[in-house]
Amino acid sequence: MLSVENLRTYYRTRQGLLKAVDGVSFALEKGEILGLVGESACGKTTVALSIVRLLPSAAQVMGGKILLHGDDLLSKNEGAMRDVRWGKISIIFQGALNSLNPVLPVKEQIAEAMHAHGSVSGAEVDTTITHLFKAVGLDPDRRTNYPHEFSGGMKQRVMIAMALACNPEIVIADEPTTALDVIVQRQILELIRNLRDELHISMILITHDLSVVAQLCDRAVIMYAGRVAEMGDIHGLFESPMHPYTRALLKSIPKMEDAKAQKLSYIPGSVPDLTGPVPACRFYGRCSHGQKICEEVDPQLEESSPGNYVACHFWRQISEA
Amino acid sequence: MTLSGPAESLIVIKDLKKWYPVRKGFLSKLGAKDEFVRAVDGVTLEIRKGEVLSLVGESGCGKTTLARLMLRLVDPTEGVITFKGHDLLTATKREMRKMRPQLQAVFQDPYASLDPKQTILQIISEPLSVNKLDKDRRETFNRVALALAAVGLNPPKSFLGKFPYELSGGQRQRVALARAIVIDPSLIVADEPVSMLDVSIRAEILSLMLKLKRELNLTYLFITHDLAVARYISDRMAVMYLGKLVEIGPAEQVCANPVHPYTKALLLALPTTDPNKRKVKIGIKGEVPNLTNIPTGCRFRPRCPYAFEKCMVEPELLRVGGDHYAACYLSDPPS
Numbered sequence: 001m002l003s004v005e006n007l008r009t010y011y012r013t014r015q016g017l018l019k020a021v022d023g024v025s026f027a028l029e030k031g032e033i034l035g036l037v038g039e040s041a042c043g044k045t046t047v048a049l050s051i052v053r054l055l056p057s058a059a060q061v062m063g064g065k066i067l068l069h070g071d072d073l074l075s076k077n078e079g080a081m082r083d084v085r086w087g088k089i090s091i092i093f094q095g096a097l098n099s100l101n102p103v104l105p106v107k108e109q110i111a112e113a114m115h116a117h118g119s120v121s122g123a124e125v126d127t128t129i130t131h132l133f134k135a136v137g138l139d140p141d142r143r144t145n146y147p148h149e150f151s152g153g154m155k156q157r158v159m160i161a162m163a164l165a166c167n168p169e170i171v172i173a174d175e176p177t178t179a180l181d182v183i184v185q186r187q188i189l190e191l192i193r194n195l196r197d198e199l200h201i202s203m204i205l206i207t208h209d210l211s212v213v214a215q216l217c218d219r220a221v222i223m224y225a226g227r228v229a230e231m232g233d234i235h236g237l238f239e240s241p242m243h244p245y246t247r248a249l250l251k252s253i254p255k256m257e258d259a260k261a262q263k264l265s266y267i268p269g270s271v272p273d274l275t276g277p278v279p280a281c282r283f284y285g286r287c288s289h290g291q292k293i294c295e296e297v298d299p300q301l302e303e304s305s306p307g308n309y310v311a312c313h314f315w316r317q318i319s320e321a
Numbered sequence: 322m323t324l325s326g327p328a329e330s331l332i333v334i335k336d337l338k339k340w341y342p343v344r345k346g347f348l349s350k351l352g353a354k355d356e357f358v359r360a361v362d363g364v365t366l367e368i369r370k371g372e373v374l375s376l377v378g379e380s381g382c383g384k385t386t387l388a389r390l391m392l393r394l395v396d397p398t399e400g401v402i403t404f405k406g407h408d409l410l411t412a413t414k415r416e417m418r419k420m421r422p423q424l425q426a427v428f429q430d431p432y433a434s435l436d437p438k439q440t441i442l443q444i445i446s447e448p449l450s451v452n453k454l455d456k457d458r459r460e461t462f463n464r465v466a467l468a469l470a471a472v473g474l475n476p477p478k479s480f481l482g483k484f485p486y487e488l489s490g491g492q493r494q495r496v497a498l499a500r501a502i503v504i505d506p507s508l509i510v511a512d513e514p515v516s517m518l519d520v521s522i523r524a525e526i527l528s529l530m531l532k533l534k535r536e537l538n539l540t541y542l543f544i545t546h547d548l549a550v551a552r553y554i555s556d557r558m559a560v561m562y563l564g565k566l567v568e569i570g571p572a573e574q575v576c577a578n579p580v581h582p583y584t585k586a587l588l589l590a591l592p593t594t595d596p597n598k599r600k601v602k603i604g605i606k607g608e609v610p611n612l613t614n615i616p617t618g619c620r621f622r623p624r625c626p627y628a629f630e631k632c633m634v635e636p637e638l639l640r641v642g643g644d645h646y647a648a649c650y651l652s653d654p655p656s
Contacts, residue, residue: 039519151608181379181546183605186590208520211592215599234596252524254553256576256591264553266525270489 003027007064015275022226035213035220043226090163094174100147107143132161153184225282232308242310328369337400360386362564375543375551378561425501429513431493435485442481448504468499491522563620570645580647
């Protein structure tokens with residue numbers, strides 16, 4: 001239903017043009033939760049902001065298409081885009097816990113979004129909010145409370161209710177559980193999954209946390225330095241990762257089951273500076289399989305198994321080893 | 322743990338409390354009782370020489386306050402802290418000067434904990450100059466270079482003149498570690514040292530910390546909210562909830578056979594990278610209560626699925642086997 005094709009979003013910086021997103025393509029299917037995963041500065045948030053066209057002024061989409069039901073969002077004017085945001089695609093921002101207005105009751109804040117997207121009566125707003133509060137597991141009587149009267153997990157529930165207020169088809173959630181403690185994180189993940197099952201919305205979940213992806217997503221896109229390294233269904237990704245980056249990343253996470261026996265490895269070096277010249281394969285230099293070809297020829301996404309794609313010159317050798 | 326016989330304690334804490342008064346307006350003060358945030362509310366604990374003790378718990382459980390108390394960055398409301406047999410709280414200035422170098426800290430945010438206007442040499446030599454151990458410039462220089470080499474920033478000379486902005490997050494945390502070890506401490510309190518770092522470099526810093534511990538005979542108090550990290554790095558694990566310890570014991574035992582319902586819930590809630598193990602409901606409702614309004618009796622009672630009458634009286638840490646203690650009346654609650 002939503003497809004991103006060869007998206008390139010660059011930032012103007014004092015050091016030159018920073019290629020934050022450089023040729024990213026993926027598609028979101030109806031009713032699925034798609035993970036957009038990667039470490040800091042891999043471009044995952046920039047992809048999300050490009051989709052809803054809320055990029056900071058220093059950033060610019062240089063090329064590509066973002067098709068919603070075949071309609072290119074990048075060619076829409078601002079007025080048409082305003083109808084898409086909230087109404088068709090809503091976004092829960094990173095640090096959502098601080099993005100509520102502290103001096104307005106939460107009910108007013110949700111109502112504001114609803115009024116901006118069509119003429120709804122006060123009574124309708126109230127019924128919808130009551131309904132939304134129940135759906136996200138909050139007591140509807142608390143809709144007149146101010147943000148400071150809610151705990152972190154409850155604020156996150158309010159944010160989710162708000163994102164659902166205009167019946168969007170797609171919800172983009174940027175690190176929705178990152179600031180929360182494990183037990184609350186678990187509760188929010190359960191809530192998101194239930195909402196997807198009940199409301200049949202599609203979701204893009206942006207996170208750096210691979211375990212959150214494993215717990216919640218149907219498919220995932222692994223990003224590295226502005227490119228897609230690998231994507232596919234999560235069983236494929238976690239059980240037989242193909243890209244050296246995905247493999248290394250999974251090996252660097254301490255696991256609860258065999259923490260002591262496990263030999264943690266790490267990825268040497270750091271992400272290349274995206275303002276300067278970069279090797280054709282962005283992971284070249286940190287990769288143990290890197291060869292001359294990786295420096296010179298862009299690896300294309302190839303289908304490694306049905307539905308799973310990997311951008312690595314050596315994925316066949318790696319999978320056989 | 323690999324230590325034989327009763328291990329020597331490095332730091333012993335007895336019934337330590339830190340209550341912060343809640344500031345109120347003049348009118349609401351009238352006739353009202355004073356309110357306190359009971360950040361640390363009666364913790365008894367020892368850290369043994371040569372071990373890594375991890376302190377885990379959710380935000381607001383008091384783990385950072387406990388660390389700050391141990392470093393004497395804040396003074397406790399009540400309680401005793403002894404370090405190598407010396408009372409840390411009644412120590413004179415002169416005694417404190419002797420002990421301070423032995424207690425060092427590494428903080429969470431390597432972007433905030435290093436002064437952006439100082440060079441790496443200035444940053445790492447600061448513990449030496451603060452403790453007036455930098456009389457000989459040549460020696461200071463050598464000690465800093467050695468510390469840099471020990472944390473794997475090679476060649477050390479190339480880093481001395483750099484500023485923090487020139488380093489990556491992982492390198493910055495290495496500098497923070499170098500600053501902590503340059504003065505030959507016995508205890509390093511590390512407060513969430515890897516949680517700000519990207520996953521791919523976390524393991525690098527964790528293995529470095531274990532290597533430094535072996536080479537320099539260090540003892541760590543490792544504070545983290547991440548149980549998997551805690552299990553990986555620590556010998557013993559202490560679980561804190563609302564200002565008190567609820568469970569403490571060998572890390573393997575606490576993780577494999579948790580006793581306290583809170584520890585069990587934390588372990589159950591932990592997401593894993595195995596998509597086939599999507600976890601079942603955890604049975605714990607609600608969130609951590611406000612620290613000014615701690616429940617009576619067992620602090621976990623309102624959220625605990627197994628609570629019964631006896632829990633109205635606050636349980637103390639009880640031995641549940643070997644070196645493993647838990648503050649729960651049900652030493653083997655139904656699971």
